[in-house]
Amino acid sequence: MTIRLHFSAPLLLLPGLLFVAPPAGADVELPAVIADHMVLQQELDAPIWGSAAPGEAVRVRADWLTEEVTTEADADGNWMVRLRTPEAGGPHSITITGGNTITLEDVMIGEVWICSGQSNMEFAVESTGPGYPGVDNYLLDIGSADFPDIRLFNVANSVALEPRTDCTGTWARCSPDTVRGFSAVAYFFGREIHFETGVPIGLIGSNWGGTPAEAWTSAEFLGAMPDFADGLARVAEARTEAADIEERQQTALAAWWAGLAQKDAGSQPGQWMSAEFADEAWDEMVLPVKWEDTELGDFDGIVWFRKAVEIPAAWAGRDLVLELGPIDDMDTTWFNGARIGGFEEAGYWTTERRYTIPASAVKPGRNVIAVRAFDSGGAGGLWGDAQQLTLAPSDADGEEAVPLAGPWRYRPGAALSDLPPWPSVSRPDQNSPTTLFNGMIAPLIPFAIRGAIWYQGESNRSRAHQYRTLFPTMIHSWRAAWGQGDFPFYFVQIAPFGYGGDEGQAAELREAQLMTLAVKNTGMAVTMDIGNADDIHPTNKHDVGKRLALWALAKTYGREDLVYSGPIYRSHAVEGAAIRMSFAHVGGGLVAEGGELTHFTIAGSDQVFVPARAVIDGDTIVVASDTVPHPIAVRYGWGPADAPNLFNAAGLPASSFRTDAWPGLTQPR
Template sequence: MKFITSLSLILGILAFQPAYALVSLAKVIADHMVIQRGEPVNLWGHAAPKEDISVFFKGATYRAQADKQGNWLVTLPAQAASTGHTIKVVGVNTITLSDIAFGDVFLAGGQSNMAYTLEQVISRFPDEKHQKSYPDIRHFKVQRNYNFNGEQRDIKHGKWLQASASTIGQFSAVSWFFAKELAQYRDVPIGIISSNVGASPVESWMSLSALSLFPNAQTLAQQLQNSEFKEQLLAQYKAKRQAWRKANPNKKLPYSINRATQLDFKPTGFYNAMIAPLQPMRFKGVIWYQGESNTNKPNDYAKRFSTLIASWRQLFEQPNLPFMFVQLANFRLPDEQPKDSNWAILRDQQTQVFKTIPHTAMALAIDVGERHDIHPKDKETVGKRLALGARYLAYGEKDVSFVSPMLLSAEVNNNQVLIHLEHIGKGLKVQGNELKGFAIAGQDKQFRWAKASLTTSGVKVWHNDISQPKFVRYAWADNPEQANLFSADGLPATPFEVALP
């Protein structure tokens, strides 16, 4: 009886004690992290409700209190570029962060061509295995995760890696070459937050509110918040896969069916779980490589991608956040005769984004793709071209030539079409003996390969059998590998289609 009374007393006392939980940090805040220089420094995490948090940094103390849900955030003053810092976070427990750097942080988004690691393309770049260490280039890979139940407070997992011969194989290949190129021009730590998923469509990286312009996608995202709806959808997907396998025994499930019958690629899923949790961070810029998974319906990609850019800028409270993106590479066998192409339409949509959305840069890749691999190995050229855009937009190097030659205007002169181009810098050049990649059509829009030659401001295009040209295309194909018009600086001319009066 005495024991029971004592136990009851102890339990009664404990019932009135405040609840304690170990203080934790957001998973992206860890040893070797790079934090954006020149911006207020946000540190955030979780603790017991109303718990007092103290942060010790460079001899100063910063305090905060967790809210009713246990969420807390402390803001430190902006810092100059530097390395080797220690930050201590104290609540009921103590967390010590070591080797923290302040530099420039870039968010690397998109699908598989951004996700592809250096190890996956190392056969193209064997010397990278023997690179000297770049301890101030650091990479954080956000673990794949999705969630349809609103914007999440934290990512699933990740780890900061310093660049060395033993680690760079795990880096996003595009990100590695991008950061390595910037390191040649900027003596500051470079951090890459690599948050991307292969085969993901643009809608999966958009917020629920951003999808208001796309009712079908937004409705699906809202329905996916209902567990019963998700179970029904999964059952339908399972039935589709089983039906295909029954009709096609001993065959591998096609990629298109496999992808279409997976939940995680649906609208908002990756945004909620892999982008929204990074909201307190500040970035020097975004690099983006995506679009292949939207080529089935390319005609409104510009509207969708522009909306994504605006929503990310709003999320991070950086209205002029530089956005450097890759135009789709060439892929598949080249066409024997000119024809329509969804890949060409999507590239043109990407060009529209560059032309209409401020603080963007577009890196072309129509000269580095591969016929039989949607994942071309030449990630170095892509990374370097993205870096050109960053040097201009993020660092203000106004003498950098980062824009590929683009259509300015076109006019008919007798039976020839004079194409005027802008962004030609020091001039134009042809890689090869004969200028190729142009197609021309009359009113019937039956395109034929055209003759073409350089002029002082662009190109002259014609076909002897078309006396009244009405349309001209350049590099308009899934794989325009024959297109060989470049700027003198080595940037490929931008694909286009133009209707003539």
């Protein structure tokens, strides 16, 4: 039995596929990020680049320029020109001519921002599955998201061992349909900038949940940190053995799926995928739904779904497109007994399934769709929105799609406990040094940008002291790669959360982020007041985006009237049995939200911190405790889930901080 595996975003990119020169006579091609509906950064020399036959003359004409720009593809088939962009506006068109002609339409000129990080940046406006419930009142945000001058580009998850030259993604106008799955923090940031500046905004989302900062850092800069020497060596070794690693992984996966027939009766040839199979005795489930919310409960393993559909006579002999929405975790899908697609490797539980049914398999009347869903833990099943489940001709011209939401017949095939262990071949992944810079940042360079916003840090919490160096190194690596100088880089300090066993690691990570403000042209949005002790993914992303936008509006767009930061600890002095602290960014005065100040602790020479009284005195705070007559140090908001209440008069919260420099838990001994 031959198993064909489908990967929309390969976990391992072979070096041989990275830089392939186009053959003689090849068409002019553009990277995904240069396309219809894009936003180009205003008032600078914006790169436009691509590939063509080596030596081919390439002409680029923008409708706002009086003359076209010409160049010639180099020996590897690569070419690039720079177009001087005007003030914000549009729409514009750009025509690229070589052996063929490409015309880019609906191009806007405005402000472009990279929006990157891990799961809290990935967190979409709408619910996308377990642990990602969507933002507060997301239906209102989606319904009002009619902003055609805000453009969205989402980079598909991709790991690479060397810097890639292209990625998967498309530009789209912001609308209720396009915003629902986009980064909420990025959207609310961009929407605020759009409201305040009135110019088109381009938001490029490049994020992956659960990933560490070293994965997003270039090899050139990460190589200066000895801590990552072993990880970089493993990536380098994998580059030389990539073909062998990939072959072993694919062989192991194919063997695992082929062996299912021994455990799952439905997987035997001619069984539950067959159009002729009698499924009248099966139970029914209304899809889409997470099957944990049905009588299946917490079942993990394989569940089969079948649905008979009536195909109009006019559809016979035409390719059809089957859309099933996202499936958690994996699937194999058949149409009339013929396999038409599947995602048969972990990591694609949020990926929408879209399979083409060849015309040869389509007949008028009754046809049968069969889906084998495999859930390896947590929620499972076809869990998207009802409108995501459809069947229609690929060349449909005004024809209504057949809706597939509703009752499907289902039957469990095999419990997870009865299946062999999932095959795994050791290889670099999304947590390995440089792999996401290579796969998800490098393909965007040198696209002209105004700056970047970043929300990450949770995955580096146990190595917070290292993050003091790693995070600035990552920022410098991006700036060096883009070659646009010290562009604005605004980031989110991680929110309070009840990490199990945390004894200060989260506070030390927040401290490392606070220290990163020493890097030129950076800013930090504090979230001490909008975390969730029980959920690492707080649903208030509106204020996160707005606070990032305050930094951008004040520091990048010249809004000097705005208070853009909450109080930041500056200095302290011991005054007898008390410690007095002063702050920057008091924003009209310090405020204890809701009453007395909370979450201050104080310690003497024994370094044992106890709860303390804290009182605002002008633009300073005085802290003391009767049990510490000779205080040395104060800490604020140092617990992992602390939600303290120090703000400035502008309503922005203070960062957690400490006045001491005693060795932390994450500092190497």
